[in-house]
Amino acid sequence: MAYSAEKLEEExxxxxxxxxxIHVKDRVIWDLIGTKEFQRLRRIRQLGTTFLTxxxxxxxxxxxxxxxxEIVRRIVDDVFAGRPEWKEEERLLTLCAALLHDLGHGxxxxxxxxxxxxxxxxxxxxxxxxxxxxxxxxTRIHKSFPKRVAEVIAKTSDNKLVISLISSQIxxxxxxxxxxxxxFTGVSYGHFDMERILRVMRPQKDQVVIKKSGxxxxxxxxxxxxxxxxxxxxxxxxxxxxxxxxKILHRAKYLYKQNYSxxxxxxxxxxxxxxxxTLEDYLKLDESIILYYFQMWQEEEDExxxxxxxxxxxxNLFKFTEFDPAKEYKKLAELNTxxxxxxxxxxxxxxxxxxxxxxxxxxxxxxxGERLPIxxxxxxxxxxxxxxxxxxxxxxxxxxRTDHKLYFPVDLLKDDSxxxxxxxxxxxxxxx
Amino acid sequence: MLKDHARVMHAVMVSGEIIGRKxxxxxxxxxxxxSFPFQERFQFHFYGxxxxxxxxxxxxxxxxxxxxxxxxxxxxxxxxxxxxxxSGKEFLSLNTIEMPFLEDCLTDMNSQNARFLxxxxxxxxxxxxxxxxxxxxxxxxKSSQRYTEAEIEEAYNYINCLKEKAKLx
Numbered sequence: 001m002a003y004s005a006e007k008l009e010e011e012x013x014x015x016x017x018x019x020x021x022i023h024v025k026d027r028v029i030w031d032l033i034g035t036k037e038f039q040r041l042r043r044i045r046q047l048g049t050t051f052l053t054x055x056x057x058x059x060x061x062x063x064x065x066x067x068x069x070e071i072v073r074r075i076v077d078d079v080f081a082g083r084p085e086w087k088e089e090e091r092l093l094t095l096c097a098a099l100l101h102d103l104g105h106g107x108x109x110x111x112x113x114x115x116x117x118x119x120x121x122x123x124x125x126x127x128x129x130x131x132x133x134x135x136x137x138x139t140r141i142h143k144s145f146p147k148r149v150a151e152v153i154a155k156t157s158d159n160k161l162v163i164s165l166i167s168s169q170i171x172x173x174x175x176x177x178x179x180x181x182x183x184f185t186g187v188s189y190g191h192f193d194m195e196r197i198l199r200v201m202r203p204q205k206d207q208v209v210i211k212k213s214g215x216x217x218x219x220x221x222x223x224x225x226x227x228x229x230x231x232x233x234x235x236x237x238x239x240x241x242x243x244x245x246x247k248i249l250h251r252a253k254y255l256y257k258q259n260y261s262x263x264x265x266x267x268x269x270x271x272x273x274x275x276x277x278t279l280e281d282y283l284k285l286d287e288s289i290i291l292y293y294f295q296m297w298q299e300e301e302d303e304x305x306x307x308x309x310x311x312x313x314x315x316n317l318f319k320f321t322e323f324d325p326a327k328e329y330k331k332l333a334e335l336n337t338x339x340x341x342x343x344x345x346x347x348x349x350x351x352x353x354x355x356x357x358x359x360x361x362x363x364x365x366x367x368x369g370e371r372l373p374i375x376x377x378x379x380x381x382x383x384x385x386x387x388x389x390x391x392x393x394x395x396x397x398x399x400x401r402t403d404h405k406l407y408f409p410v411d412l413l414k415d416d417s418x419x420x421x422x423x424x425x426x427x428x429x430x431x432x
Numbered sequence: 433m434l435k436d437h438a439r440v441m442h443a444v445m446v447s448g449e450i451i452g453r454k455x456x457x458x459x460x461x462x463x464x465x466x467s468f469p470f471q472e473r474f475q476f477h478f479y480g481x482x483x484x485x486x487x488x489x490x491x492x493x494x495x496x497x498x499x500x501x502x503x504x505x506x507x508x509x510x511x512x513x514x515x516x517x518x519s520g521k522e523f524l525s526l527n528t529i530e531m532p533f534l535e536d537c538l539t540d541m542n543s544q545n546a547r548f549l550x551x552x553x554x555x556x557x558x559x560x561x562x563x564x565x566x567x568x569x570x571x572x573x574k575s576s577q578r579y580t581e582a583e584i585e586e587a588y589n590y591i592n593c594l595k596e597k598a599k600l601x
Contacts, residue, residue, distance in 0.1 A: 119473060156476050158572050325434060326496035333526045352434055356488045402492055
């Protein structure tokens with residue numbers, strides 16, 4: 001029997017708090033889950049530093065990846081199977097891409113990638129196409145199969161329907177993370193009737209569409225997405241933790257370049273500091289290792305590094321204030337100067353962080369913006385863009401919300417044992 | 433402090449005026465690929481590499497009054513023109529950006545049309561593939577643009593020329 005058609009003797013199930021059970025019957029999926037590259041995702045938190053705000057948010061990319069796989073499995077097996085627009089031979093490609101879509105995420109992805117100018121999507125490609133256990137499993141299906149999976153994840157495949165199941169404005173990725181993140185953070189947002197949405201999804205040539213009768217369930221999904229972004233993903237305390245995390249990494253890199261003698265040699269970081277990261281180096285790093293270094297670097301002689309690490313480990317985060325760059329950029333320059341005078345390095349201790357979200361966008365012909373909109377399938381077979389039918393969605397379509405915050409260490413500014421007058425001026429400018 | 437914003441503003445300033453969102457996206461992507469330190473992430477979209485972060489950055493800069501956006505109707509669609517405002521110039525004077533060879537590269541790109549830049553950016557996006565594979569990608573993913581082999585060859589030559597300008601070779 002061909003490997004692609006091989007089924008497990010008995011279906012395996014993973015107990016899951018969001019989807020109740022995750023069902024695995026295909027041998028290839030079971031083998032992929034067992035690879036060391038996929039198991040590594042157990043050691044990468046789904047929400048990075050959010051656990052410092054919502055203490056339940058300790059769930060991993062492993063949980064989420066299984067969840068996305070399960071949603072896609074339900075769509076292709078329970079909804080799409082037998083429909084003329086769906087090609088059954090794409091089933092395994094779709095399931096593998098769903099399972100592996102986040103494979104390249106590193107520890108504390110967002111900050112880490114920014115500091116070292118990396119992109120987890122490149123590593124997803126590298127893991128799938130490189131000399132890895134994942135590649136060996138996929139190659140058993142066909143030598144071209146890893147490439148096909150990688151192209152779906154990179155959105156460079158010509159199969160737009162399969163891409164849209166995993167990456168679009170209503171995809172399995174979002175449907176899983178909204179519910180999972182809501183569950184683990186404990187917030188009451190993020191809930192919507194996924195079963196209903198799955199039942200009304202229909203395959204079309206280039207994308208998944210939704211039967212008009214499911215419009216209200218989709219409205220609920222879009223609103224819960226909107227709320228989750230502002231209540232959880234852009235929570236200012238989590239962003240403050242991200243600020244410290246990235247400044248620690250910047251400082252460590254800076255010190256390394258200055259030939260600083262670390263008490264605890266950052267050997268796991270050498271290739272990152274030297275901008276020569278191999279796949280092997282990347283896969284060795286996980287959040288436990290990063291947190292180990294932060295723990296140890298608290299003992300470093302460099303005051304900035306040890307202070308920032310202590311703040312992260314002990315959750316003594318920066319305070320923040322609202323900041324309007326357009327009106328206050330001169331004030332920011334003034335604060336910068338005062339921080340230097342006060343002996344507090346603004347490069348590490350005065351940070352603007354911006355967040356922005358566009359909850360739903362429609363398509364404007366000829367414009368480079370190009371998010372594929374959600375289409376409703378009307379009774380007469382016509383397709384109508386969601387915001388044309390839904391007043392709720394129309395109200396938030398194309399409207400971006402942006403928020404800027406200014407972060408600073410209030411404890412250092414309130415410490416009047418030195419530079420008292422300058423710090424007083426700073427506090428006055430910050431209105432604290 | 434707001435360095436990522438400042439880099440994009442600097443790009444707009446040295447370009448003088450950039451006409452079209454697609455062109456702006458491709459110019460920044462190409463500049464980033466030939467090693468100028470832009471931080472925005474790009475993914476492959478309908479018209480080639482596209483950055484949601486850059487779109488956001490531009491919207492913010494327009495809202496802040498640092499970049500002027502003029503929307504004009506052109507045929508069946510809208511076109512956007514971008515220039516730096518006086519307050520944008522003042523902001524930049526407080527935030528020094530050092531990318532000495534950027535102006536040459538962006539000026540050159542700005543004189544090309546968006547269709548060609550779309551091809552150049554697509555070729556750069558697949559720079560880990562062989563030339564034959566890149567051609568295959570262009571013909572498959574960009575079939576509506578009907579690029580020819582000669583144009584793809586021209587894109588490769590243009591990339592080399594830009595790298596030369598960026599002093600990378």
